Amino acid sequence: MKKILIIEDDQKTALALAVRLKAEGYATWIAVDSIRGMQLARRHQPDLILLDVLLPGGNGFDLAEKLKLRPETRDIPVVFLTATRERLLFDRVVRLGAAGLMQKPYDAAELLALVKWNLDRLPRRSPRRWAEPLGNGPKSRTKETKEILIVEDDVKIAHALAVRLKAQGYHPRVAHDGLSGVRSAATNNPDLVLLDISLPAGNGFTVAENIQANIPNPIPMIFLTANRRPELREQASALGAVDFFEKPFEADALVAAVNKAVATSDAALSAN
Numbered sequence: 001m002k003k004i005l006i007i008e009d010d011q012k013t014a015l016a017l018a019v020r021l022k023a024e025g026y027a028t029w030i031a032v033d034s035i036r037g038m039q040l041a042r043r044h045q046p047d048l049i050l051l052d053v054l055l056p057g058g059n060g061f062d063l064a065e066k067l068k069l070r071p072e073t074r075d076i077p078v079v080f081l082t083a084t085r086e087r088l089l090f091d092r093v094v095r096l097g098a099a100g101l102m103q104k105p106y107d108a109a110e111l112l113a114l115v116k117w118n119l120d121r122l123p124r125r126s127p128r129r130w131a132e133p134l135g136n137g138p139k140s141r142t143k144e145t146k147e148i149l150i151v152e153d154d155v156k157i158a159h160a161l162a163v164r165l166k167a168q169g170y171h172p173r174v175a176h177d178g179l180s181g182v183r184s185a186a187t188n189n190p191d192l193v194l195l196d197i198s199l200p201a202g203n204g205f206t207v208a209e210n211i212q213a214n215i216p217n218p219i220p221m222i223f224l225t226a227n228r229r230p231e232l233r234e235q236a237s238a239l240g241a242v243d244f245f246e247k248p249f250e251a252d253a254l255v256a257a258v259n260k261a262v263a264t265s266d267a268a269l270s271a272n
Contacts, residue, residue, distance in 0.1 A: 002119050003046040004028045007037035007063070008081065009055050013104075018051065020108055021115070034058035038066060041073045045175045047119055048099070051110075053082040054091070064096050077118050081106070093184050094210050099201075101179055110200065117176060146262055149190035150174045151181035151207060152224065153199050157247075161194060164251055165258065174201070178207040185211040190219060192261055194254075195230060195233040220261040224249070 004021055009032045010013040018028040029044060031037035033056040041049060044198060049067070053060040067073040077099035082104075084091060093101045100114045152158040155176065162172040173188060175181040177200040185193060193211065198203035208221055223236040226247040236244050242264070243257040251259045 001025065001027050002048070003029075003044060003245070004043065004115065005031065005035070005037065005040055005046040005114070006058070007028050007031045007049060007055065008052045009033060009054075015226055016108075017057050017149060019113075020112060024112060024116075025202070026115075032056070034060070037063055041067060041076065042070065045072055046076060048115060049076055049078045050115075051078050051080055052241065053080055053084060061092060063098065065100070069115045079111075079114060080119070090206055090210070093180060095212075100177060102200075114177070114200070145171055146192075147171045147173060147190040149181065149184055150186070151176075151178070151184075151193060151194045151199065151204070152196045153177060154196070156169075160251070164168070164255055168255055168259070170258075173265040178203065181207050181215070182210045185219065186214050189215060191265065192258060193219055193221045195221050195223050197223055197227065197236075205235055205239060206211065208241075222254070222257055222261065 002025075004026050006014050006028060006061050008030070010036050011032060014030045014032065014229060018030055021028050025126050026219070029040050031040050035057045037051070051060045051064060055063065062255055064078050067263065069117070079100040079102065080093055080098050081102050081104060086138070091103065099118045102114065104113050121256065146169075148157050148165050150165075151177050152161065152174070158174045163173055165172045173190065181193075181195070181199070184190075193208075194206045195208060195266070199207065204223060204225075204270065212218060221240065222243040222245065224245050224247060225232055225250055227271045228246065233244050239268045242261045245254055245257070
């Protein structure tokens with residue numbers, strides 16, 4: 001049975017979360033402040049922590065940093081919960097290597113999906129250490145090892161794209177939310193990113209800015225969206241997008257755009 005620690009000062013919210021999680025088969029504990037949260041985390045070493053940003057006795061960010069300093073808790077994934085809409089919040093969550101970010105009022109089904117994604121679908125791996133630099137610089141790859149990061153919350157679309165790209169000889173990686181996308185880009189330094197604009201835990205433009213800010217060399221990006229607003233294309237262009245596709249798109253046209261972008265990037269690296 002997977003164990004989840006809920007650190008939330010609103011007892012009604014915490015209890016509602018615990019009930020939903022128990023109904024899904026998880027064991028839960030509740031802490032209403034950061035001191036108790038640290039005690040329970042060290043005692044039970046849960047598989048995941050749901051952590052409110054604003055807490056009595058210290059904020060969630062400070063607690064997350066303290067958890068990372070202890071060997072028994074440093075590898076526990078943390079999903080932050082917050083009612084704050086500040087843009088800098090997303091940046092800090094990314095730097096902390098969080099497993100997710102949910103803004104209140106959140107949809108319970110969406111939160112459960114994020115919990116299941118972290119516990120059931122992704123392999124457990126140690127989060128990024130604080131002193132570890134983001135990105136590893138340019139890599140020399142053949143087409144067979146070219147990595148394409150797909151950041152898309154629609155599982156069917158992401159899977160279909162991954163299958164198409166693998167058939168073309170690429171190595172696709174998939175992230176289903178903004179935070180996972182930024183972490184994957186920082187860890188794996190892909191050769192190209194296919195980036196949906198509407199995402200959980202940060203829209204595509206915010207994700208693009210964070211990726212480009214934390215990777216030494218610019219990564220080609222192709223934006224995807226079902227939104228027809230013309231200003232989105234302009235925003236994507238301002239962020240250096242190499243292409244822009246509106247859904248539903250032709251898969252062959254998108255693959256052709258990927259091939260062209262990767263070839264252009266290789267040519268630019270060779271010239272330098």
